[in-house]
Amino acid sequence: MEIRSFTIQTLERLPYYLHYMESRETEDVSSRDLANALGLNEVQVRKDLAAVSSKAGRPRRGFERKPLIRDIREALGFGRMDEAVIVGVGHLGTALINYKGFRELGLRIVAGFDLQVEDEIWVNETPVFSSDRLKNLIPRLNVKMAILTVNSENAQAVCDELVAAGIRAIWNFSQVMLNVPDNVIVRNENMAASLAVLSEYLSTGNNK
Amino acid sequence: MEIRSFTIQTLERLPYYLHYMESRETEDVSSRDLANALGLNEVQVRKDLAAVSSKAGRPRRGFERKPLIRDIREALGFGRMDEAVIVGVGHLGTALINYKGFRELGLRIVAGFDLQVEDEIWVNETPVFSSDRLKNLIPRLNVKMAILTVNSENAQAVCDELVAAGIRAIWNFSQVMLNVPDNVIVRNENMAASLAVLSEYLSTGNNK
DNA sequence: GAGATATCGATATCATAATATCGATTAAAA
DNA sequence: TTTTAATCGATATTATGATATCGATATCTC
Numbered sequence: 001m002e003i004r005s006f007t008i009q010t011l012e013r014l015p016y017y018l019h020y021m022e023s024r025e026t027e028d029v030s031s032r033d034l035a036n037a038l039g040l041n042e043v044q045v046r047k048d049l050a051a052v053s054s055k056a057g058r059p060r061r062g063f064e065r066k067p068l069i070r071d072i073r074e075a076l077g078f079g080r081m082d083e084a085v086i087v088g089v090g091h092l093g094t095a096l097i098n099y100k101g102f103r104e105l106g107l108r109i110v111a112g113f114d115l116q117v118e119d120e121i122w123v124n125e126t127p128v129f130s131s132d133r134l135k136n137l138i139p140r141l142n143v144k145m146a147i148l149t150v151n152s153e154n155a156q157a158v159c160d161e162l163v164a165a166g167i168r169a170i171w172n173f174s175q176v177m178l179n180v181p182d183n184v185i186v187r188n189e190n191m192a193a194s195l196a197v198l199s200e201y202l203s204t205g206n207n208k
Numbered sequence: 209m210e211i212r213s214f215t216i217q218t219l220e221r222l223p224y225y226l227h228y229m230e231s232r233e234t235e236d237v238s239s240r241d242l243a244n245a246l247g248l249n250e251v252q253v254r255k256d257l258a259a260v261s262s263k264a265g266r267p268r269r270g271f272e273r274k275p276l277i278r279d280i281r282e283a284l285g286f287g288r289m290d291e292a293v294i295v296g297v298g299h300l301g302t303a304l305i306n307y308k309g310f311r312e313l314g315l316r317i318v319a320g321f322d323l324q325v326e327d328e329i330w331v332n333e334t335p336v337f338s339s340d341r342l343k344n345l346i347p348r349l350n351v352k353m354a355i356l357t358v359n360s361e362n363a364q365a366v367c368d369e370l371v372a373a374g375i376r377a378i379w380n381f382s383q384v385m386l387n388v389p390d391n392v393i394v395r396n397e398n399m400a401a402s403l404a405v406l407s408e409y410l411s412t413g414n415n416k
Numbered sequence: 417g418a419g420a421t422a423t424c425g426a427t428a429t430c431a432t433a434a435t436a437t438c439g440a441t442t443a444a445a446a
Numbered sequence: 447t448t449t450t451a452a453t454c455g456a457t458a459t460t461a462t463g464a465t466a467t468c469g470a471t472a473t474c475t476c
Contacts, residue, residue, distance in 0.1 A: 010435070011408075012401040016385040019360055038385045039434055046454070059442045059453045076400065077407045081464065095303025105403050112368040144410050169406040177246045184343055185409045187402045191218040192284065194395045195313050198377040199285040200219075201393040202352050217463070238423065249465055254424070267472045269421045 007073070010011035013040070013048055017152040021065055030062030033108045066142050075076060082141050084171075087158055088150035089114040096147060097123050108143055115154075129159070138165035149150050151178050214283070221248070221256055226280045229273055238270030260374035289314050291351050295366055296358035297322040297336050300381060303356060305331050318349055323362075329353075339366070346373035353377040360384050 015084075021029055022038050033050065035042035049063060053071035057063045073079070086093050089112045096102070097109050112128035121128050129137060146167045150158050155174035162170065163184055172178055173189045180186055228245050229237055243250035251323035257271060265271045281287065293324050294301050297320045304310070305317050320336035329336050346354075348400060354375045358366050363382035370378065371392055374379065378394045380386055 007429090007433080008401075008405060011399060011404055014404070015383050015398065015400040019383050030344055032453075036271060037387075039387065040209075040386075042453095043435060043455095047434090052471080057454055059440085060444070060451075061442080062453070076404045077411065080407065082403075082407050082410060091303045091306040091308075095299045095436095098299040100299075101399070102403075105400055107403055108408065145406055169403060169410050171406055173224050175227050179245075179247065183403065185406060187396075187406050189402060190220055192313050193216075194221040194379060194397060195290075195310075195315055196222070196284045197216060198217055198353055198393060198395050199288065199290050199314065199380055202377050203285065203288060208389070215463080217456090248422095251465060251467095252463090258425080265424050267470085268421075268444075268474070269472080270423070342425095 006048070006198070010048045010051050010057065011075070013038075013044075014052065014072050014076055015046070017048070021069050021072075024065060024099070027065060028058075028062040028067070029065045030128055031057065033062065036152045042057065078106055081108060082107050083110045083141070084113055084145035084147055085110060085134075085138060085141070085143050085167075086112045086149060087114070087131070087134070087162065088145040088148065088154075089117070089123065093147075093149040094123055096149065097126050102127075107145075109147070110143060111135075111137065138162070138167065145171070147171045147173070149173045214256070218256045218259050219283070221246075221252075222280050222284050224282070225253070226277065229277050231282075232273060232305070234274060234287070236266075236270045237273045237276070239265070241270065284313075286314055288311075289312045289316060290353055291316050291318045291349070292353035292355055293318060293342075293346060293349070293351050294355040294357060294373075295322070295339070295342070295370065296356065296362075297325070297331065298357065301357040302331055302356065305334050315353075317353060317355070320343065321345075342369055345347070346375065353379070355379045355381070356386075357381045357391045390406075395400065 016038050018035060020034060029148045031042045031045040033047045034040070046057070049068065052075040053068055055063060055067050055071065075198040084107055086096060086109050087201065089097070093112060097112060102109065109126055112123065113124055113131045114128055114132045114148065115131045117128050117130050144167060148155060148170055152175045156178060159170065159178045159180065163180055168184050170178065170180065170184065172186050174200045175190070175192060177188070178186050213263065224241060225244050228242060233388045239250045239253040240247070241252045256264070257276065260283040261276055261343065262274050263271060263279065292315055294304060294317050299322060301322070306321060310336070317334055320331065320334055321339045321342045322336055323339045325336050325338050351356065352375060353368045356363060356366065356378055360383045363384040364386060367388065371388060376392050378388070378392065379397065380394050381397045385396070385401060388394055
């Protein structure tokens, strides 16, 4: 089993490196350029780059921009296309179905499920089914990723169904910390915490 | 200037503690209960609770549930109501305007701005204006928080306008690491990174 | 009432990530 | 051609967060 050689922290910075480098037109880019542009430490930048690319930098030049872009895209999985279902097609779920940025990132949402839906409906090109049909359809679609945008009350129960249906990766937008077996990965999108950080800053002026 | 005594990591766990405790009906709740339910270390739970509440726990009982709930809600800023504008009213922006969860979290979106809009339009109860009017309206509304859901190309330019208009806290959904003065705080919502974590797990089976 | 034990809070240890330091190297400048 | 300086990569240090340990104590059981 292949293992990842870089940390999640590194992974989280990669999209920013990528965007900066794609916006340049020079032959090379140095770790200092990147660090200054993104407000990071330049040693950290070099370590991140070393973790995802075998290309060495050169003194007084930096790194060749184009090969590095390729390596970062590779590390971010931009080559592969994943399929996912989305459960909970309210406002947020609908927005995510419509969000065209996912395609660029290599994600295709192939179906939605919602308790409120009786017969199949369509949100643009995406079919949305009653949640009842989740346990049958997911194995047939052979999808391994699910986006969870249901409310807190239902989150764990839906999660259990998803796992039983064969889902192995869950992108969790609910306020619940999900209980899953070891072979299932959860990524939490914690809006309440994000908002709290900002709100607290405004009310106290205290950063970090 | 009041300072926050707890870390962002603690803050990110608070919504989960809160949800768990609100779903219980017992008089008390122990750090072990919480830790087991949420898959955390119980020492970590105790430290988090100590950081946001002066209430002591008792041997063999744990913590009184209701006062602790109050303290966590206080720490998360649920008492206060913040106002924000949203810039970039595409699919994601529209969803966030409609997302009723924000109200519970103490956030009211008072206006939207979008380049495509010529005259004022309405998204439910929220007025959306042309981006031209941003620099005049934001000071008049006296809003200090902005949600940024524009595309990467425009993100930094819009950010600069927001800062000039008096915005001090930015919730950034774009793929760009924004450059801001020291007295402005940015919180990045990094969808590409989240997706990459999940996608990579599915393709390699490697967790953590 | 005496003993057992669950739970706390404090402190110590460990793990991980961020940052600083420094010699080596190579392109540019003199 | 020689000197200068920007940049790298490796290593050391520091900072931060997570986890383990342990004595104190309040409640429960007998």
